[in-house]
Amino acid sequence: MVTEKVYVFDTSLRDGEQAAGSRLGAREKLGIAQQLARLRVDIIEAGFPVSSPGEFEAVRLIAQKVEGPVICALARALPDDIIRAADAVRNAYSPRIHTFIGTSPQHMDMLKRPPHAILGMAVESVERARSFCEDVEFSPMDATRTEFDYLCEVIEAAIGAGATIINIPDTVGYAQPQQFGALIKDILRNISNIQGIVLSVHCHNDLGLAVANTLAAVDNGARQVECTINGIGERAGNAALEEVVMAIRTRRDYYSDVATGIDTREIVRASRLVADAFGMIVPANKAIVGANAFAHSSGIHQDGFLKNPETFEIIKPEDVGLDASKIVLTARSGRHALQHRLEQLGYYLSDEELGGFYETQFLPLSDKKKEVYDEDLIAMMGDEMQDISETYHLKYLHTSGGTGAIPTATVQIQIRDEVRQKAECGDGPVDATFKAIQAVVNLPTTLQQYAIRSVTSGTEAMGEVTVHLKEDGNVVIGRGVSTDIIEASAKAYIDGLNKLAVRKKASVE
Ligand code: KIV
Numbered sequence: 001m002v003t004e005k006v007y008v009f010d011t012s013l014r015d016g017e018q019a020a021g022s023r024l025g026a027r028e029k030l031g032i033a034q035q036l037a038r039l040r041v042d043i044i045e046a047g048f049p050v051s052s053p054g055e056f057e058a059v060r061l062i063a064q065k066v067e068g069p070v071i072c073a074l075a076r077a078l079p080d081d082i083i084r085a086a087d088a089v090r091n092a093y094s095p096r097i098h099t100f101i102g103t104s105p106q107h108m109d110m111l112k113r114p115p116h117a118i119l120g121m122a123v124e125s126v127e128r129a130r131s132f133c134e135d136v137e138f139s140p141m142d143a144t145r146t147e148f149d150y151l152c153e154v155i156e157a158a159i160g161a162g163a164t165i166i167n168i169p170d171t172v173g174y175a176q177p178q179q180f181g182a183l184i185k186d187i188l189r190n191i192s193n194i195q196g197i198v199l200s201v202h203c204h205n206d207l208g209l210a211v212a213n214t215l216a217a218v219d220n221g222a223r224q225v226e227c228t229i230n231g232i233g234e235r236a237g238n239a240a241l242e243e244v245v246m247a248i249r250t251r252r253d254y255y256s257d258v259a260t261g262i263d264t265r266e267i268v269r270a271s272r273l274v275a276d277a278f279g280m281i282v283p284a285n286k287a288i289v290g291a292n293a294f295a296h297s298s299g300i301h302q303d304g305f306l307k308n309p310e311t312f313e314i315i316k317p318e319d320v321g322l323d324a325s326k327i328v329l330t331a332r333s334g335r336h337a338l339q340h341r342l343e344q345l346g347y348y349l350s351d352e353e354l355g356g357f358y359e360t361q362f363l364p365l366s367d368k369k370k371e372v373y374d375e376d377l378i379a380m381m382g383d384e385m386q387d388i389s390e391t392y393h394l395k396y397l398h399t400s401g402g403t404g405a406i407p408t409a410t411v412q413i414q415i416r417d418e419v420r421q422k423a424e425c426g427d428g429p430v431d432a433t434f435k436a437i438q439a440v441v442n443l444p445t446t447l448q449q450y451a452i453r454s455v456t457s458g459t460e461a462m463g464e465v466t467v468h469l470k471e472d473g474n475v476v477i478g479r480g481v482s483t484d485i486i487e488a489s490a491k492a493y494i495d496g497l498n499k500l501a502v503r504k505k506a507s508v509e
């Protein structure tokens, strides 16, 4: 039997980022794109270039530097969007433009355009995209709530105009697996010019069915799946790449005529990198990549597992990159061992960057901890990868508290050449610290979210704090790591303030 390829299209950097409430820097995006290339995704949707100069720059950088996958840019069915997308992916080895327009009654109402005008815009935009690029994907947005005959008419016209990939988005996660599978089959049967075209699906998870719908579509002839790492994406997210890929691989008996080209051993690394960059915590029970996905806790399970892992495990942990063998990093480890481990985790630093990281991050932490774990390195690299210039620098922090005492914090912050100091009381040491920082910087910033997680286990574990700060309509994610959670909180707040300062500067320029 001939095995057909299912192309994996990753949209973590576009649909995923849309949901994060904050933009990543170009270097952070590049780091993720490089990991996606190591994961061997076929297509990386790198972003939506018309949305901001920063986004354009990030897509351009990825197109220039990432080899292997097709690099795709998103564009509405509007001339300026398409020109900007084409410009951003111009230097990619294999560029793609993905253009879309809403075709459901709800979306056509929103666009205030009748069906024939929408169809005209779809055709024009595909033709325009084809004038720049041979690889053009077209999406009739909200396809699953679009009237079927009209959907077919739009798809046929888009193919006639030169689209090479047709994507069927379940934009609001409305589809149901059997129905969605039947829709895919009907599209393939009804559209006269669909031969030679790759039919793709893009499923959202509003009803928790994104992966099920994607797999039903594959079962019925879809040969491109649009997914995100950890299932991040608008609202409840998109189909999780690791789940779709591992379902097809694990159930080879069922999906016997298809395969993806994904290097599954890179899955866990990709998951951690993305979670960290977006400041999102992967739930422990998340399929494939959750901390408990391969943990056996009940006595019966442990017993059965020890006798034969297959009793309670359908996937080998090493197949998704949970490899047990690793170099143990301690204060006695040298730069070479550090570099080797960082490269295994997907971070490639120049000699100068490695030296700086070793001296300022690795050694101070390894002095405090018995062992530096992968998660520690990932958390510290999250800080390093941000191309944020420092307007505010935390020079000194002291907190006091305890039962019966009023929590107090004193901070010193360097703002360019000046060092300012304030002390404040609060509901707890973290609150007092944030108030003291606010008293120094005196900005109308509000704290929208605060999250803390232990990066590794044990009492000397690194704590990672993420804060969402808002100012003048801008929301940024600040991140800080330290073995001291109050220091991690202060660092996260200052990191957020530095990002807001970059935003303000960019909007003035
Ligand atoms: O969900 C959606 O419809 C999208 C399109 C841009 C494909 O993200």
Ligand code: ZN
Pocket (backbone or CB within 6 Å): 015, 169, 171, 202, 204, 234
């Ligand atoms: Zn989407």
